[in-house]
Amino acid sequence: MRQFENKLRQLGQPDYVRLNGSTYQMNLYGKYDNFRESCLSAEGLSSRLRFSLQIIDNYLRSVTEVYLTEHDTRYHRFLAANYDFNITSSLFNSDHPLHQDMTGLTFADESFDLCISFEDLEHIPDYKKAIQELYRVTRKKGAALLSTPFWVDKQKTVTRARISDDGTVNHLLEPEYHGDPLRQEGILSFYDFGWDLLEDFKRAGFSETSLVLGYDTTKLILEQQLFILAIR
Incomplete structure (x- = not known):
C-alpha cells in the first residue's frame, strides 16, 4: 500500500487521477498526502466513505431502520439513492429542527438496526455518554458503525482537552482542530483514541466490538482505513 501511495505522490499534485x-x-x-479524506469518486465520496460502503455491503446490507448523524451530505444522499434503508438523519445545531445531541438522543429505546456516526466521537467531551446513547437506541443484534481518528500505537486514550465546571475549555495539549463544513475555524478534538476505546463500547453494553481495517488500491481506497463495528 505504501509503495502504491508513493507512486501517486511522484505524480506531483494532480487534481484528478x-x-x-x-x-x-x-x-x-489541499493536502495531497491525506489519502484517507481525498481520492473522491464521481459521487464525491472519499476513500474513507467508500470503504464504509464496503463494510455495509459485506455485513449490514439487510438492515432497514438506519440512524445517520449527518443530514443532506453527499454520503446521506448516496445512501438514500442506492440502499433500501429508512434513514433518520440529524444535525448538531440547536437552531435546526433535525438537531440531535449524541449524549442525549430523543429517540425511543431500540429504534434502529444500524447507527452510523463518522468523525463525531473525538469532538464530544462526554464521548462515553454518546456511546451509551448509541447502545440505547440500537436494537438487539443491531450495530453501530463509527469512524474516528484512532491511534493503533496507543493502548490508552489521550485526553487533549476537558470542559471545566464553569463551561470553559481546559486544554491539556496543544489545541487540534479538524475540518468542519459548518465552522470555518474547524472543530476542537478532545481525544486521541487508543485501544481502550473498544472497552468503552463493551462497558456500554455492546456484546461484540471489532475494528474493521482495509484498503483497495484498485479503487483508490488508501491510507489507514479503520472503522469501529459494535454489535448489540
Missing part, C-alpha cells in the same frame, strides 16, 4: 476506468479527485483539502 484516472484508474481502472474511474476518475478520482485528489485534492479536496
